[in-house]
Amino acid sequence: MVRETVDGPPGEPPESTTPPADDGDSTAGVERAFAALLAEVVRTERVAVDSHFFADLGADSLVMAHFCARVRKRPDLPPVSMKDVYQHSTVRGLAIAVGGAAPARTAPGVTESTPTAAPPEEAPLAGSTLRYVLCGAAQLLFFLGYSGVVAFATTGGYRWVADGSGASGVYGRAVVFGGAEFLGLCAFPVLAKWLLIGRWTARAFPVWGLTYLRFWIVKVLVHANPVVLFVGSPVYVLYLRALGAKIGRHVTILSRTVPVCTDLLTIGAGTVIRKDAFLLCYRAHAGRIQTGPVTLGRDVFVGERTVLDIDSSMGDGAQLGHTSALPRGTTVPGGQRWHGSPAQPTEVDYVRVPAVRCGTWRRAAFGVVGLAKALLIGVPLVVAGTALLLTRVPVLGGPDDPAPRSVTAGALLLDALVLSLVGFFGFVVVGLAVLGTVPRLLHRLLVPGTAYPLYGFRYSAHRTVARMTNLKFFVWLFGDSSAIVSYLQRGLGYRLSPVEQTGSNFGIGLQHDSPYLSTVGTGTMVADGLSLLNAEVSRTSFSVSRTTIGNHNFLGNYIAYPARGRTGENCLLATKVMVPLDGEVRTGVGLLGSPCFEIPRSVERDSRFDHLRSGDELHRRLAAKNR
Incomplete structure (x- = not known):
């Protein structure tokens, strides 16, 4: 029999000592039903009501998730969550806990949240193949038409830029054409939104119809807008206002996920929204797109990797911690701090x-300087370089080629191969050299733990370090391979030594605020999507600090790990877990959920492959994986 290597949560008395249920046939019936369902799941004839799920029955998280799903399909039984399973690890304890449980009550001093505009659940709409095909065809035509117009204008512009006389002539034309195209790409989504939609209102409409097509066009244009490059700048806030969002003064938005139904978004003055927060003001449900308001008061703080559903709101001075969610209709009262998914009250202060x-x-000057750098330096250099590359390089048969070749399929393929190889390896060599020097120099301007004002020179240096070192090209190139640890440690400045090579210590979705303040202990393995939160942000200031993950940890997918996270060595952090910021330092346990609760660190099943973790077999498999 497979058994857990550790028992249930610390401090919980043995379930076999629980007295028999005394609340009548209701709990007894739930107990019998749970035992029968669990016996089916673990494939045994009978389950004793005082047998421990993990230690006695050999179950694991996947088995118990299957059990919870079976229970949810029975309308005559109370629902069971994985948290219930871990906290009450016998049939009898679980039945007592959920069988006669009263509905959840609102915490003292907290106003109960009720949906403000959530109608009764609607039946899913029946699909239509014809509407599906017609909508897809219209989307394809729009994509081809828009891409064709942009490509035609860009090609003509590059030729015009390349025809300039001398360096000054090429640069001047690059400024004119690059600025015009950049501003046009920024303005067109705003124009399309007001022409196709007007003002967004709270409503519901079926997918694959004409309204959905207009919605989709606006969503694609808004998300593909180059203004996203100005996230974290007042320029981005002005762009959202142009789209109809109601945003107060001195708002800082660091999330690159652009709201779609912007007229339904209200953000009060002084609010801070951290990166990877979702405030889209729409959702897809039951074959419909539902739009609704998201309202944030003054001086609100929204943490990283949060989701605010439609019809949710936060009062003045409220906080929502990282890895949290506000379901539809939820209201966080003013001045309160909430976290979790779904969110609940907490005492943790997330503005530190x-x-x-x-x-x-200061904010206005930062925005103007940023625009000037883009329009006078960044965009012209890209335009001029690309124009000269496409029109003057002999391998492409440009006008400077003394003997232009006839255009054949083989010649085009050869040219493309040569150009791509030169461009790829040239970018790798030059890019690694730049990443190993420029960000390190800029990082020296920042002293950990020191509060600096937003929108200043050091804020700009911090943003430059984060953008350069989070370049996805190199993470995709080296991620999920043996090379990722060398790239992070030697190239970016992570503290990883000594490294226990697994061949996939980090995935391809890694990000951080500062690699030079990121420490990951030896023997720790990261699945994918880890975000190290090295920066703290308020309405007026920011600071950086070291983020440390202990030795011999395992981190699941999409975890936001903050500085001062309260986990130590030998921990299992489950997918999307909310890393705690209060309480004792957790060691030797697993953490699951948001807010998290403790689960067993491992099961004996996890040790079945230990013989592959060392020796010649490990080296052979690593070499094969890298190839």
Whole structure:
């Protein structure tokens, strides 16, 4: 029999000592039903009501998730969550806990949340193959038409730029054409939104119809807008206002996920929204797109990797911690701190950096300088370089080629191969050299733990370090292979030594605020999607600090790990777990959920492949994987 290597949550008395249920046939019936369902899942004839799920029955998280799903399909039984299973690890304890449980009550001092505009659940709409095909065809035509117009204008512009006389002539034309195209790409989504939609209102409409097509066009254009490059700048806030969002003064938005139904978004003055937060103001449900408002008061803080559903709101001074969600209709009262999915009250303060002076003039100057750098340096250099490459390189048969060749399929393929190889390996060599020097120099301007004003020179240096070192090309190139640890440690400055090579210590979705303040202990393995939160942000200031993950940890997918996270060595952090910021340092346990609760660190099943973790077999398999 396979058994857990550790028992249930610490401090929980043995379930076999639980007295028999005394609340009548209701709990007894639930107990019998649970025992029968669990016997089917673990494939045994009978399950004793005081047998421990993990230690006695040999179950694991996947088996118990199957059991929970079976229970949910029975309308005559109370629903069971994985948290219930881990906290009450026998049939009898589980039946007592959920069989006669009263509905959840609102915490003292908290106003109960009720849906503000959530109608009764609607039946799913019947699908239509004809509408599906017609909508897809219309989407394809729009994509081809829009891409064709942009490509035609860009090609003509590149030729015009390349025809400039001398370096000054090429640069001047690059400024004119690059600025015009950049501003056009920024303005067109705003124009399309007001022409196709007007003002967004709270409503529901079926997918694959004309309304959905207009919605889809606006969504694609808004998300593909180059203004997204200005996330974290006042320029981005002005762009959202142009799309209809109601945003107050001195708002800082760091999330690259652009709201779609912007007229339904209200953000009060002084609010901070951290990266990877979702405030889309729409959702897909039951064959419909449902739109609804998201309202944030003044001085609100929204943490990283959060989701705010439609019809949700937060009062003045409220906070929502990282890895949290506000379901539809939820309201966080003013001044309160919530976290979790679904969110619940907490005492943790998520704003940990003191305020400093940061006025309107500083913000305005930062936005103007950012625009000037883009329009006078960044865009012209890209345009001029691309134009010269496409028109002057002999391998492409440009005008400077003394003997232009006839265009054949073989010649085109050869040219493309040569150009791609030169471009790829040239970018790898030059890119690694730049990443190993420029960000390191800029990082020296920042002292960990010191509060700096937003929208200043050091803020710009911090953003440059984060953008350069989070370049996805190299993470995709080296991620999920033996090379990723060398890239992170030697190239970016992570502290990983000594490394226990597994061949996939990190996936391809890794990100951080500062690689030079990121420490991952020896023997730790990361699945994918880890985000190291090295920065703290308030309405006026930011600071950076070291984020440390202990030795011999296992991190599941899509975890946001903050500085001062309260986990130590030998921990299992489950997928999308909310890393705690309070309480004792957790060691030797597993953590699951948001907010998290403790689960067994491992089961004997996990040791079945230990013989592959060392020796010649490990080296042979690593070499094969890398190939």
